[in-house]
Amino acid sequence: MISLIYGLITGVLFGFFLQKARVIRYDKQLGALRLIDMTIVKFMLSSVIVGMVGVYLLMDLGLVKLNIKSTVLGGNIIGGLIFGLGWGLLGYCPGTSAGALGEGRWDALWGILGMLFGAALFAEAYPALKKTVLTWGDFGKITFPQILGINHWIIILLFVIGAVALFVWFEKKSI
Amino acid sequence: MGSNMKDRGWSPYLAGALTGLVMVLSVWITGKYFGASTTFVRSAGLLEKIFSAERVAQMEYFIKVVPKIDWQWMFVAGILVGSFIAAKTSATFRWQAIPGMWQSRFGTDPTKRGVIAFVGGLVAMFGARLADG
Numbered sequence: 600m601i602s603l604i605y606g607l608i609t610g611v612l613f614g615f616f617l618q619k620a621r622v623i624r625y626d627k628q629l630g631a632l633r634l635i636d637m638t639i640v641k642f643m644l645s646s647v648i649v650g651m652v653g654v655y656l657l658m659d660l661g662l663v664k665l666n667i668k669s670t671v672l673g674g675n676i677i678g679g680l681i682f683g684l685g686w687g688l689l690g691y692c693p694g695t696s697a698g699a700l701g702e703g704r705w706d707a708l709w710g711i712l713g714m715l716f717g718a719a720l721f722a723e724a725y726p727a728l729k730k731t732v733l734t735w736g737d738f739g740k741i742t743f744p745q746i747l748g749i750n751h752w753i754i755i756l757l758f759v760i761g762a763v764a765l766f767v768w769f770e771k772k773s774i
Numbered sequence: 775m776g777s778n779m780k781d782r783g784w785s786p787y788l789a790g791a792l793t794g795l796v797m798v799l800s801v802w803i804t805g806k807y808f809g810a811s812t813t814f815v816r817s818a819g820l821l822e823k824i825f826s827a828e829r830v831a832q833m834e835y836f837i838k839v840v841p842k843i844d845w846q847w848m849f850v851a852g853i854l855v856g857s858f859i860a861a862k863t864s865a866t867f868r869w870q871a872i873p874g875m876w877q878s879r880f881g882t883d884p885t886k887r888g889v890i891a892f893v894g895g896l897v898a899m900f901g902a903r904l905a906d907g
Contacts (some may be wrong), residue, residue, distance in 0.1 A: 605804045606845035608850020612796045618852065618860035620789035621782070625873030642790035649794025666807050666828050668906055678905025679854075683802060689891050690873060694810035694897070697850050701857030703869045711896025718818040721894065723905040724793040726834035728904065740818070766787070768796025 614698050614748035615644075625690035631685055635768045644762045648726070651755055665742075672736025676729075689713070783864075806845050811902040813850045813853045 617623045622639045630636025657663040686692055689710040696714065699707035714740050721728075744751040783789075800806050819841025823830045830836050861867035871884045880886060 600852065602804060602806075602845045603819040603843070603848045605800070606848030607805075607855070608805070609796060609800050609806070610849035610854075611810075611859070612852075613849070614853035614856025614858075614859045614886045616784075616789040616796075616856075618857040618866070619784040619864070620786045621866075622786060622789075623857060627896065628873050628876040629873075638786045642793070645787045645790025646794040649791045650797040651794075653794065653798030657798065663801050663805065664855065665784035666805075670841055671906070674829060675905050678901045678903070678907070681901030682905060682907070683901070684899050685894045686895065688894025689898055690808075690876070690894070693814060694808075694850065694853055697810075697854040698857035701854040702861035703867045705869060706871050706884075706891050709891035710895035712896075713892035713897075714814045714899040715818045715821065716892075717896035717899030718903060719822060720812040721900050722815065722818065722833055722835035724900075725833075725838075729834070732904065737883040745809060761898050767775055773856075 610731070613694075614701060617698045618702055623636065623691070623695040623702065624704065625699070628686070628690050628695070635774060637774045640768065641766060644765065648759055648762055655755060667740040667742060670736075670738040670741050671733055672738070673732040673734065675733055685717075692750065697745055783866075785835055795891075804845070806849075808849070810850050811899060811907060812839060813847045814899055815842065815903065816841050816847060 619628060620638065620642050622642045627636060627638050631639045654663060654665070655721040658665060685774060690697070691707050691710050696710045700711065744753075745752050747754075790864075797808055800808070815819055815835070816839060819836045821835070822836075823841055830841065838891055858867070872882055872887050
């Protein structure tokens with residue numbers, strides 16, 4: 600029960616920030632896919648930087664555990680390509696479609712309905728996919744620091760430098 | 775253009791960083807990482823259960839991802855509520871069936887937009903689940 604309340608509070612905060620930064624709009628999402636408006640990329644990378652530093656700091660202090668998903672190249676690559684195709688058509692992703700509906704952009708409702716059907720369809724296809732695509736290139740739960748055999752803070756530093764360089768370039772180009 | 779200038783909102787860097795902070799607190803306090811697409815699977819299962827509970831109970835994917843209302847389900851519902859509060863308090867809430875960029879390219883037919891949005895949602899969710907994202 601308490602977990603449900605935490606979920607709601609966390610979602611409200613996230614939805615609030617998403618709306619304030621105007622990143623849940625179709626125009627912003629398509630703007631990013633068309634490489635003409637990088638607002639959502641700025642938002643995403645900023646949250647990833649803070650999240651990455653914070654979570655790894657807490658992990659080093661022994662306070663939290665990472666929740667790593669398996670790397671399955673077949674599923675990740677083919678699924679990613681299919682997701683991108685759908686995202687470009689809909690203009691909202693699963694989380695932001697709820698946010699878009701919250702600010703009155705109700706075309707998101709058709710997207711949400713489609714996503715429910717997509718989830719149901721995937722559940723039907725799962726037994727077949729599990730034996731094929733989801734066995735291709737299965738590397739298990741791997742991370743960059745682990746496969747490269749280096750300290751995670753080196754990766755974090757490189758990531759932050761890369762993201763900041765991108766930010767500088769976006770601002771110079773005014774995108 | 776004038777209304778666009780007024781409707782800039784918060785800096786995406788600031789709002790993104792605050793989101794990162796909430797993410798860290800969430801992991802620290804409850805051990806929960808952000809996600810949304812699993813909620814659509816659980817919801818689809820909950821809806822299918824209304825029509826055929828026995829079938830859902832036997833499906834491998836719904837055994838793996840149990841149809842129920844959990845932390846993430848409330849998180850996704852919260853996104854809707856949070857966005858509504860932010861929109862209402864900044865007078866940016868607007869009932870809109872056709873996004874601006876869509877309209878300037880594909881016109882004002884809401885059916886056309888609805889069909890493409892539905893198909894897009896279906897395809898996107900299938901892909902997201904395949905990638906386990």
